[in-house]
Amino acid sequence: MTGWGASSPGRSRGTALPSDVDAAFSDGRHLDDDYLVRRAQGGSVAAFEVLVARHQQQVFRLAHRLVGERAAAEDVAQDALVSAWRALPGFRGEAGFATWLHRITTNAARQLLARRRSTVPLxxxxxxxxxxxxxxxxxxxxxxxxxxxxxxxxxxxxxxxxxxxxxxxxxxxxxxxxxxxxxxxxxxxxxxxxxxxxxxxxxxx
The missing domain is CATH 1.10.10.10 (Winged helix-like DNA-binding domain superfamily/Winged helix DNA-binding domain)
Known part of the structure; x- marks a missing residue:
């Protein structure tokens, strides 16, 4: 997905797992979402970036299906991931991380469409x-x-x-x-x- 600023907390930087997440693993595939969420809630941007790398395509796909246009979907996806980072301290795990992220993405799409109130080319x-x-x-x-x-x-x-x-x-x-x-x-x-x-x-x- 393109159009992400270099300073975005959710930007993926490859598949290698940063050392400050867990030195025992060389690849984030071995870490489940719950573990990474706990680390991210503790302040690890690197842990959140692993979550983003895992879920960003799903977030973009959902956004694209909801708003119907690629550039708008990129905006929605970026807004959703930034919102997720900001809201992460309040995430209590009543639903899974992916479900929570779906909810944030859906709300971001709803807000964008409410602001635009116009037909988006498909x-x-x-x-x-x-x-x-x-x-x-x-x-x-x-x-x-x-x-x-x-x-x-x-x-x-x-x-x-x-x-x-x-x-x-x-x-x-x-x-x-x-x-x-x-x-x-x-x-x-x-x-x-x-x-x-x-x-x-x-x-x-």
């Missing part, structure tokens, strides 16, 4: 398999564009619920915790979003 940037023929590639791109537009036109609360369950693979319970709503409420939002998409994409079936 670019259909998902990669297309190289083996597809030009005609098939064009059809796939058109379908992707249509889906992105349809998702972007959903009310934000429905969009967030659908993205977390349908695209991010969270369970209903996890998505409900992320959005801080009841599971029945979350299920209702997903169902309404799916019905709306089916109606809007009827011509692509």
């Amino acid at each position: 670019t259909g940037e998902e990669p297309v398999p190289e083996h597809e023929q030009p005609e098939a590639r064009a059809l796939t791109t058109a379908r992707t564009d249509a889906l992105r537009v349809a998702v972007r036109e959903l009310p934000f609360e429905q969009r967030a619920a659908l993205v977390l369950v349908q695209f991010e693979g969270l369970s209903y319970a996890e998505a409900a915790r992320t959005l801080e709503v009841s599971e029945p409420t979350l299920r209702g939002r997903v169902a309404r979003a799916r019905r709306s998409l089916l109606e809007q994409l009827r011509g692509w079936r």
Whole structure:
């Protein structure tokens, strides 16, 4: 992900684990999120950078699906990770770190869209398999564009619920915790979003 300032507390600096996190490990893959969170809460920027390296692509992907445009998604992702760093002392672990980060990212996307209050161009940037023929590639791109537009036109609360369950693979319970709503409420939002998409994409079936 590009566009990060050099002084950002969440900037990844490679895969090597900094010595001030734990000299017994040469790679952050061996350290779980809970351990790294505790170290980061103790003031270790390096520990937080390992968490960022682990989760930043997921944060950006979620942001991109919520706001629909790459530059805006980069802004949301950066805001979310900076907000996570600032809020980390108050993180109590009632939910997992990833769920907490989903919540912060969703809130950052909501705030950005509330500030803009305008239609963001959708670019259909998902990669297309190289083996597809030009005609098939064009059809796939058109379908992707249509889906992105349809998702972007959903009310934000429905969009967030659908993205977390349908695209991010969270369970209903996890998505409900992320959005801080009841599971029945979350299920209702997903169902309404799916019905709306089916109606809007009827011509692509």
